[in-house]
Amino acid sequence: MNKNKMIKTTISVVSLITVWGLVSKMGVVSSYILPAPVKVLNTLFKMVQTGEIFEDIHISYIRVLKGFFIATLAAFILAMIRIILPKWNDYYENVLQFLKNVPPLSLISLLILWFGIGETTKIGIIVLTAFFPIYLNTVKGFISCDKKLLEVGEIYGYSKVNSFFKIRLPYAMSDILVGMRIGLGYSWRAIISAEMIAASAGLGHMILFAQQMSRTDKVIVGILVIGVVGYITDRLFAFIIGKVLKGSEKNGWD
Template sequence: MNRSKVIKTTISVVILISIWALVTKMGVVSSYILPSPSKVLNSFFKMLQTGEIFEDIYISYIRVLKGFFIATLVAFLFAMVRIILPRCNDYYESIVQFLKNVPPLSLISLLILWFGIGETTKVGIIVLTAFFPIYLNTVKGFVSCDKKLLEVGEIYGYSEVDSFFKIRLPYAMSDILVGMRIGLGYSWRAIISAEMIAASAGLGHMILFAQQMSRTDKVIVGILVIGVVGYITDRLFALIIDKTLKGSEKNGWD
């Protein structure tokens, strides 16, 4: 991020916080509904001192990474089978397209019945949320491969597997990484619903517990922390992409 963009972003944040502080100071909104920035900041510092916020971040981070990597692996395998063994696609593609339109939150009851209230169900919700953008973008990358390149592969006697790994996969890498980046963002969006299920720690649990205790300030802290941690994760992923794909900023990675 260049200096000009940092300055503009900082100005926007300062303006938003100033409006927030002014609204709470004038009593336009009840402090019970919207606490002042100073109260939220004090709650954040107290949570830093006790160390509870670090534990919640760590636990949520591990759940997000587990769900994200499982979703990436499964999506890649399904997309690969679709290309290498196209006849198998007819057996599962319609089911995938059907499940794409089913909100993962609606499957919580079934997941609890099948897997209980442990980590499997929590990670499963994240997997279901992250899978589809990764799968769809990966398939797009494989299918849109330049036919001339594939014809060159045929001239050299490439099999379907050789053609996949030597031509399609490198060609589709940009789309795969796009899908992974979107899926990673979706994983963070799913963490609250994932941690609604009998969780004893994690950012989602912290927010829900604070809501039950009518601690709006801690709810806002939790939301802001999820946003910041998710943003940092996204920027790290974008940095990896920038190193992998030269000139990636031209494709919206900046």
């Protein structure tokens, strides 16, 4: 992030906090509904001192990474089959198109019946949420490969498998990474609903428990922490992608 952009971001954040503080101080909104920024900050400091916030972050992070990894692997394999073995695509493409339109939250009850209330169900929600943006972008990258490059591969006698790994995959890398970045963001968005399924730890559980105890300040802390951790993860991913694609600005990763 360049200096000018950082200054503008700082101004917008400070302005938002200032408005929040004024609204709270003037009593426009009840402190029960919207506690003052100072109270939220004090709550955050207490949670940092006790270490409970770090434990929740760690547990949520592991769940997000597991779900994201499974979604990425499944999306890549199915997209690869679609290209290398196109006839197999007929067996699952319509099913995927159907599931794409089904909200993952609507499947929670079914997942609980199938897998109980353990980690499998929680990670399953994250997988279902992250899978489709990764899959659709990966397929787009493979299908949009330059036909002339494929023709060159045919001239050199490449098989479908060789053509896939030596031509299509490098060509589609940008689209694949875009899908992965979107999927990673969706994974963090899904963590709340995933951890509301009888979880005993994690940021989603912390927010749900705080809501049940009428602790709006802890709810806001949980939301802010998820946003910050998700943002940091996204920036790290963008940095890695910028290195892989030889320049973040050129590839739109700023």
